[in-house]
Amino acid sequence: MTEYNALFSRLTTTLAEASRTPLYKRFASAIKDAVRDGTLVHEEILPGEREFSQSLSISRITVRKAMDELEREGVVFRSRGYGTQICSQFEYSLKEPKGLSQQAVLRGKKPDTVWINKSKIHCNAEIGEKLGLSTGSDVWLLKRIRYVDQQAVSVEESWVPARYIADADEIGISLYDYFRQRQIMPVTSQSRVSARMPDEALQQQIALPATVPVLVIKQLALDAQGNPLEYSISYCRSDMYVFIAE
CATH class of the missing domain: 3.40.1410.10 (Chorismate lyase-like)
Structure with a gap:
C-alpha cells in the first residue's frame, strides 16, 4: 500500500465526507482530481478492485462502477491481465x-x-x-x-x-x-x-x-x-x- 499512500489518503478523505453524491461518483471524482494535480500520472497502473475495496472499506461494486465511469470518460484504460492504467491519450x-x-x-x-x-x-x-x-x-x-x-x-x-x-x-x-x-x-x-x-x-x-x-x-x-x-x-x-x- 505504501506506493499508493497519497492516493488512498485522498480517497479516504473524500469518501468520508457527508454528501448526497453517490459513493462511486465521489471515488471517480477523486481519481480525476489526482490526475489533474499530478498525484497520478499518464500510464500509471492503479491498484486492483480488491485492493481498493479492502483498503477503503467499500464494496468492489462501488469500485467497479467508478472505474466504468472513468473508462467511459477516457481517464483510464482497462485490459484483461494487465490492469487499469491512467490514459496517456x-x-x-x-x-x-x-x-x-x-x-x-x-x-x-x-x-x-x-x-x-x-x-x-x-x-x-x-x-x-x-x-x-x-x-x-x-x-x-x-x-x-x-x-x-x-x-x-x-x-x-x-x-x-x-x-x-x-x-x-x-x-x-x-x-x-x-x-x-x-x-x-x-x-x-x-x-x-x-x-x-x-x-x-x-x-x-x-x-x-x-x-x-x-x-x-x-x-x-x-x-x-x-x-x-x-x-x-x-x-x-x-x-x-x-x-x-x-
Missing part, C-alpha cells in the same frame, strides 16, 4: 463543439494555451466561403499551441467573424468559454480528419518526433440557426489523441 469528441478545454476538464485533465497570434485580418476567398463572408471581410485569426496536463498536444489556427469578438485580449485559455460568457452558443460542428507527417516547425512547437504523424482536423462550428461561428484547422499529435465521432 486524450479522447476528443468531434460530435459536439464543446472545445478542447472543456472536454479536457470533463475528463479530469488540465488544459492550457500558449497564444502565438491574435490579429484582425481580411479573409481570403477560402475562409470567407467557410464562414459565409465575402472575400476581404474582417475576421479574427487566432493561432495557439494547446496543452493537456502540461503536454503540448496540438497547434490550432482558427478564424472567427469579427462581429463575435470585441477584444481578443479577453480570450483566455478557451475561445468557447469566451463565446459562452457572451451567449454565443456553438451547437453543431462539421469535421474532416486527415493525416500527414509533420514539418520541422510543427515538430518544434509540440515536441513531436519526425516519425509520428499529425492528424489534421478541419472543423466548422455553427450556432442553432446554422450561422458559422468559427473555422479551425488543428494539427494534433496522433500518439496522444483518440477522436470519437459517434
